[in-house]
Amino acid sequence: MSIFYSTFHIAEEPVLSVLVLLCALVAVILAGYLLIKLKDDRKTNRIVLITLLALFFLVGLFWLKFTPNEQLSDFATFWGKSQDALQGRAIYKNDNDYFAKWAYQTGYLVYVMGVIKLFGAHVLVLQVLNVVYQTLTLLVIYKLAMKVFDNVKIARLSVLLLMIDLDWFAMSPQNNNSYLGTLLFLVTFYLLMHDKYWQYMLAGLTLAMGNIIRPIGPVAIAGIIVFALVYKFYDKKINLHNILKLATTFIIYLAIFSAVGMAIKSSGLNEYGISNRDSEWKFVTGLDYNTKGIYDQNVVDSIDMTQSRKKVSKQEYKVIHEEIKYLNDNNKWIPLFWDKLAIMWANRSSAIDFANMQQNHSQKVIGFVNLISYLGTVLLVIFGWVGSLRLFKISYNKNIFLLLLPFMAYVAVQLLIEVQGRYRIEFTPIWAIISGVGLYSLCNWINLKWGKKPKCLN
Template sequence: MIKAIKWTLTCMLIIFLGAICFLMVFRMATAIFIVYTALALILVKRIGNRGFIIFIILGTFLIRLIYICTVNTPLDSDFELLYEAAVLFSQGDYSFGQQVYFQEWAYQTGFVIYQGLVIKIFGQAGSILALKILNCIWNTGITLLIYLIARNFFGEKPSRLASVLYSGFVFPVTFVSVLSNQHISTFFIMLALYFLLDKRVIRLRSLFRSLIAGFLLALGYIMRPDALIVMASLAVYFFVLLLRAENMRQKLEKAMQFLAVSLTFLALTRLASYAIRESGINGQGLKNNNFYWKFMVGLNYDSGGRYNEQDYQLVYGGNKSIEEKKELEKALIRERLGINPLKLANLFLQKIQNMWCENALDWSYKHLLESDRTVNLLFSHVRFSDVDAVLKDLNELFIYASMILSLLGTLAWRKARMHDGLLIPVAILAASFVLYLFIEVQPRYAYMQQPFLFILSGSGLEIIYRAFNGFSLGQVWARLRDPMKYRPGQQ
């Protein structure tokens, strides 16, 4: 009788607290996230190694393929300009290289050539869909590489779950419909680091690993200069390895590895720039002829460090010479850095929010929001603005979950030595965090950094797995039914 009363009261308390929590935190996005995570936990536990790789490739690719077939994202902004230049390139017309955009930011030419080659193969009519499908392939590769890299540092299940979480992360799912150079560039960067770090599958000597990594990083850079952040992070990584080396032979080996990566990277990027210049595609090669622009825009307090038309007109209006533009930009940078320190700190906080916490989903389906369209979901018509609200909430849940898990793992490293290889994703995120305090920010610019955040989330997932190892729902229910039996000292 007493047991029955206790059991009844315990169940009532659980129902009461559960109902309150449900009403306080329940949103459609929360329900989707919980169900997705629960299914992911079951799948990563029950599938074999080969089966998981097949699952993560097919599952990730199909999710993205379905999306690009459902949402027809129109070309917009710089993406339209780059595609139009690629069409000209495919026709043998290099006149786009004379445009101000490609004279100032000539490093975009590599991506134009890539798109132009795809247009040549598939024709202009089918090229946009082909490029979007390729984006799906690149992002599927990124998802797989999260798992392959993470399992060099963490257990099998945490590494799997980290990649499955990224697979369902809303931003990359939607962003594959945008013809951005971030997809292919990030894939090559991730592949380069996999060759450099993996000890489980790749059985190459360290020097050959470094040469391949340098080659792949150069390909990533030719598509988009994000690889410069990675090169700086590798310098930190190899410096630590040099400090840890126990003898001169080990120090020489680590120094040779870094030189192999760096020299291969520099040689190939210079060679690509030379080839583009000498072939007449763009006389500026892969240069950045307006280095100060990003800093000038990034320090604009009124725009929160985002692109703004006022700065563009200020610099590019009035037919200023290259030197006049540079001097104006440098003067504005000095002026903006000289504002009240509290105001500058507030700008930095705004930029952290804009870069790391905001979402970039509008790049994919802004046209649907502007048209106030309705969609048919579960046999009922729903306004797309309501779907957008759920997707943005869901996107936040994924990114905040990865941040919390990474933070949990980072705190644990204070008690245990961190694997040296994890210095690379940590350095990439730290360097990006500092750099984007000063240069232009957009939420989509975090695309390259986010896979490394999900890799680091494996550390937090591993702590959780260890804490709940062998712990089942049956045990929880048994404790609820007879809590006295599980009191300390009663077992």
């Protein structure tokens, strides 16, 4: 219910929010209906896909023009430290600085350094690359939907729902690692849906690069392993070929990931490679009932961050034990999880805040953009509910679980660690596919009632 509460109160006039939501629902259903009425042949499918991708790319470039270039928060750190590193300056001063305790972020820092080395210190280059990665993500979502459902209309609608979700693509002005990382993980899933050894080898490369760029690889790996155990390794008898193919993926993943870590160490850029030396911090914030698991400066100030990593780690463990005791003693685990689920998956994300529009637009414009942005999330949730229910009735390839299991692992992990609404963008593309099923079902139902009878999902 929190998603509807947020929708009704995000604008100054709740009634206006309701009217805009209803208009958006009608407009998207109408657009979806037109898309499913188009012919299903090779030429038409190619024209439709290219049109959707080109339209999104142009809107993405307009968004860059509409928002300022200033980098904020972690993204400002990436931008500043990458130039420091290129000029031979250290990226941290002590073992409790940003890149010392979260050395795994050095992977993306190297990417930013490479872009600057090739094109100069122009943040616009990184921004345009983000739009390119988003456009390619739409293409991969189309391919994934086709692979799972073998239905071009669901694929079209999945692309439509993702491309209109401003909450998803709003952070392209920031040199953030989510878009490239997400693209690489989705390509990994697509490759693993095939059967050739070279595809599994390439999946090891994309999985490693995805985790180096955006270090959420463990949840993807967890989902892949569970999928393999249930659907790949065992099919009436143990399938040794599938075991060998997946082993090849993980061997290549480990080899590349380790090699990059050692290369960063030996280069002198970061003596800690791409390790995580402060995994405790995410739990310090994530288990704080008072802040509902969100980053809070008061929590930061409660710990003396000027001390060494070893001493700070002890403080963090102490805070974690205190928070767990409080949650146990007061039976607050379920309320905490409920609030975190709402923040992560239902409430307005902070994507528009990171677009920094207050610098060059009025509060009225910002309020309207916030409303439009959040409506994309609301539509995904509404159609996602319908799509989730339809999955019990329709036929689909078992490869859908290669998408859903990492998604479920990510949801579970977020219950324990720090949450921010903007973190949902990594798995929004997968949710868009489920929402595409929901929108297709509604459009199909409309066609059954008032149009010519279409070919239904089995």
